Amino acid sequence: MEKQINIWAKQLPPWLWNLAIIAFVLLIGFIIKVFIKLLLNYYKNKKEAEYSFFRSVVTHLSRPLNHFIPLFVANILLPFVALKDAYDNDVRRWLGIALLVSFASILMNAIKVLEDYVYYKYDFNKTDNLRERKVRTQLQFVRKVSTVLIIVITLSLILLSFDGVRKLGAGLLTGVGIGGIIIGFAAQKSLGNLLAGFQIAFTQPIRIDDVLVVEGEWGRVEEITLTYVVLNIWDQRRLILPINYFIEKPFQNWTRTTSELLGTVFLYVDYNVPAEPLRAELTRLLNETPLWDKRLGILQVTDVKETTVEVRMLVSAHNSSKAFDLRCYIRENMLKYLQENYPSSLPRIRVTTENNNGQDDFPPVKLQE
Structure with a gap:
């Protein structure tokens, strides 16, 4: 041929x-x-x-x-x-x-x-996708590092194809020790971010799609790069943080081991509130909503204050979004239940006065807070 x-x-x-x-x-x-x-x-x-x-x-x-x-x-x-x-x-x-x-x-x-x-x-569309988030976080980091390595090696091979560059490279090898120290000192923060990226990729304090509370903001991890992390906040803003932030500073991770979450709802009511009917109503409301994962749903009187009684309802959900919606649902409907069935149990301030005989001149006056 x-x-x-x-x-x-x-x-x-x-x-x-x-x-x-x-x-x-x-x-x-x-x-x-x-x-x-x-x-x-x-x-x-x-x-x-x-x-x-x-x-x-x-x-x-x-x-x-x-x-x-x-x-x-x-x-x-x-x-x-x-x-x-x-x-x-x-x-x-x-x-x-x-x-x-x-x-x-x-x-x-x-x-x-x-x-x-x-x-x-490793499909993301699961209720509890911890394993999937682990794998995807590592894969995303490995992809970025691999891309950088491919680009660096390609550029090196291109430069080495020129005779002048090869000769220059041989001369530069004598000063590579001092040059490495200078470059390392100048790029100290960048190298710190890169090492933090490796640490996060394999120890995984955060993962892709984790729910975090950082700097008082609630959001999901949208992207992890070699130098920074993008947090998609609930109102669609983006919070950009250096990657070493998650090594050096405390933050909340609501999906570290599981996406399941407990939510609390507080009511402040009058002393005459009946607890058992409220428990029965809470159970009924939970059984009627798909937001509840059927793990936990209890009502307790957790505190007695000067003018009100604190009632806490503890409920569970599959993830943070459903937990937030469930809390709003319980809060709204329990308030409605009190208004319709026990209006006298709503918070009020009692004012009484006594005459010279030690008897009340006026009956209690109900004031809505």
């Missing part, structure tokens, strides 16, 4: 032969692009919920393959291209650099294919 190609090369003028090779490479690229487009259109018509490893490969690797395969073919056919000696080395170098960059792009997108597979195996 190689002999036949050399025969064809000798039969054609150099410019025409080079043009034919370029046209052949472009044709291969066009055929690949059409084929991938047909595959994408085919998988687009399928249900989005269906996972397919082949579809993931086509989706993430279609773009890099569009330029990688033509460049790969061009590198194979390069020995048969008629070039002057003055241009031969430059063309080989730049074509090799382009192929290297294209291959790095394939590697970075291949990580996304792996990410899709892990997301499929």
